[in-house]
Amino acid sequence: MTTERPHLAVIGAGPAGLAATVAAASHGVRVTLVDAAPEAGGQFYRQPAAELRARRPEALHHQWRTWERLRDGLRTHVRAGLVRHLTDHHVWCVERRPGVGAHPGFTVHTLLGPEQQDPAEVRADAVLLATGGYEKVLPFPGWTLPGVVTAGGAQAMLKGTLTVSGRTAVVAGTGPLLLPVASGLAAAGVEVAALVESAAPKSFVRRTRALAVEPGKVAEGARYAAGLLRHRVRLLSGHTVIEAHGAERLEAVTVAALDPDGRVRPGTGRRIACDTLAVGHGMLPHTDLAETLGCRLDGPNVHADEEQRTDVPGVWAAGESTGIGGAALALAEGHIAGHSAAARLHGTEPDPNAWAAAGRTRTRLRAFFAALDDVYAPPAHWTEQITDDTVVCRCEEVTGGEIRAAVADLGAGDLRTVKLLTRAGMGWCQGRMCAPAVAGLTGCGSTASRRPFARPVPLGVLARAGEDDTV
Amino acid sequence: MSSPLDLADAQPGPAFTVTLDGREVPALPGQTVAAALWAAGITSWRTTRGAGRPRGIFCGIGVCFDCLVTVNGRPNQRACLVPLNPGDAIRTQEGTGHDD
Secondary structure: OOOOOOEEEEEOOOHHHHHHHHHHHHOOOEEEEEOOOOOOOOOOOOOOOHHHOEOOHHHHOOOHHHHHHHHHHHHHHHHOOOEEEEOOEEEEEEEEEOOOOOOOEEEEEEEEOOOOOOEEEEEEOEEEEOOOEEEOOOOOOOOOOOOEEEHHHHHHHHHHHOOOOOOEEEEEEOOOOHHHHHHHHHHOOOEEEEEEEOOOHHHHHHOHHHHOOOHHHHHHHHHHHHHHHHOOOOEEEOEEEEEEEOOOOOOEEEEEEEOOOOOEOOOOOEEEEOOEEEEEOOEEEOOHHHHHHOOOEEOOEEOOOOOOEOOOOOEEEOHHHHOOOHHHHHHHHHHHHHHHHHHHHOOOOOOHHHHHHHHHHHHHHHHHHHHHHHHOOOOOOHHHHOOOOOEEEOOOOEEHHHHHHHHHOOOOOOHHHHHHHHOOOOOOOOOOOOHHHHHHHHOOOOOOOOOOOOOOOOHHHHHHOOHHHHO | OOOHHHHOOEOOOOOEEEEEOOEEEEEOOOOEHHHHHHHOOOOOOEEOOOOOOEEOOOOOOOOOOOOEEEEOOEEEEEOOOOEOOOOOEEEOEEOOOOOO
């Protein structure tokens, strides 16, 4: 490995980060791939722990051949000494270092996992953020009961640890993730009592033309649906979970039909016994690192140009962090970002023809997911399901009633004011779980949260961070 | 189809023992705290600071901090991230996990 090669730090080893790493390394850039997990793959290609010695991990996955290609590409470049893959490194901040040498550089601050007490720093000439996303869950009474998990969480536990939380599950919410989650649980021996999707079949018909740009994706959805029928999973579209029941853990849910306006139809509630509820209402991008770097956001997403550059020189972004669109879009964006970063780090203008195919895929998939976004939407009046005693902020145990009082009686009109008055969003997760719900109850938009650190940092680590930079 | 381990044809090494509040729980090599507890049918291992309500796994990917637990005397560990070793002592975490 020569020190003259430009050095790119890629953060996140999911589809976007892996595609970017392989593309950049193929063009002679030295890459450090920094990832929190013990194995590459991200959430989509989350691998079972190596010690579980799964001989058929592909049984839990889709597009396995794409994974094998990425994994082998990474291995080849690691062996050649062009890529260093840092596992169990939890990035808490990326810092721009102005005025060091001729070029500005970056310091990636990490904590070594799983304890996350000891720090490690990575210096690089440029940074590529492939930080992925996490799930949005809108509250309803009982959603804090043990046994209620996010749909993605149920899938992560299944893929990564080969465990499930019970024998009978209901999968509910809205979005394209619910189908694979229900299929995965059913294949793993869980009785899936119902798949409850708030979108009505009509809304798909309305968007037929937009969805038709991706016949492959539509067929994928149809395959999942057929698989669920085979497992005798009841599909309830135009329905929503209005309550989770149980004393110390989940025992049942009540599901009700929605009217065309997105309100629960009175008298339609039915109880379904289950010990697991996997629930999700879509995905949100992880943007903390980008925000601290000063990158512009477009709504909830990191802004990226045609080359996947953010508006901060030396910082690229790809995948879910620039807009939720699934693994195939993340691959295309990562590929483009890796190409662009490699060219620019070599001081040359990148040639867009080099990624023409990925560019077309990106255009097509963005259009497809924009259409999906219209189809999959939580019920229009979902805030009506949050009773005054429903806990909304899970960390600080702030209820819907307290948030409503802050808005109605104290005049709070934004997330920050509600937080100051009620502590909603002030706990361990820093509002990642409750922000959409608090925004809904407050009647304001989900503004950027400006979390200076992407995860809790020991004070000693914080005090010592960057000490070397003063030299 | 019976279990996720069968589905993925997992052939882990022999199980070992950890404890939850002193009670023995089996664990497989590679399992996290949350995985071993789920496999043993346990879904909560924390009570909240305010109402003392039970909590366990929610997001499963280290984002929500709902699955906090005390492992070998260290509170506030995320059960979904921490892998187990033979003899590990897991304790239900009450409130902040500190004696205050």
